Amino acid sequence: MGRSRRTIPEELLLLALDPTTGTTAQPQSLDLGLAGAQLVELALAGRIAPDGDRIAVVMPRPTGDPTLDSALELLRRRGSPVRAVHWIGGPRLGLRQTYLTHLERCGMVHAVEGQMCGVLPTTRYQATETAISREIRARLDNAIRTGVPPDPRTAALAALAHAVGLGKHLYPGNEGRSSRSRLRDLIRHDPMGGLVAHAVMDVQNGVAAQPRRAQAAGAGPVRQPAGRATAQPAAGVPVQSRHGHGSMARVGAR
Structure with missing residues (x-):
């Protein structure tokens, strides 16, 4: 792989990747989450900073x-700070596929070609370094289990995982209810991650008209991820088709 640190978009995508089906959970909201994760990563790199509910x-x-540099250049071209909700809600066609291809190029996933109904070409993705996915998941589990405030990267990852609806994918069923609640609560531990996660949920809820100042850590209610009526379930999520922008075709477990 050649790198010791993964970016938050990479980690979010690896969390969403189902190891059995080779598909991504919550595909509709995941593109929004990846756009938000880019903002958090750029902020951690000192390239951007929040200005109320805007990004400068x-x-x-x-x-x-x-x-990341492509996103940074687009932000630079705006010339003035842009509201996070407008940036995340902008056109993001193919962002998930861009990162899947990026992970394959880095050696973190392997593309498995197949066909649906023997006709439509499809692609599944299997993690090639499962230890990386386990380490990412262990960081979230540890933060949830211990209640110790996590580092900013883990806090932001948890906030985005909640925002895109990965809670039921990571902690399914009634037995996972308390873990999902604690995952949601981790949003308060990183102001930038919280700002971006709220923007992701605002886009899903169609709330983009009223500006909202960044809340202090722990202040105000935390919204639930939206789009439950239309978001696809974690299990059996369709796989990426080679013919289209983010369209998916269902395939069985390997």
């Missing part, structure tokens, strides 16, 4: 990560 570029120097 404070250092336009490239990070060296092509996917």
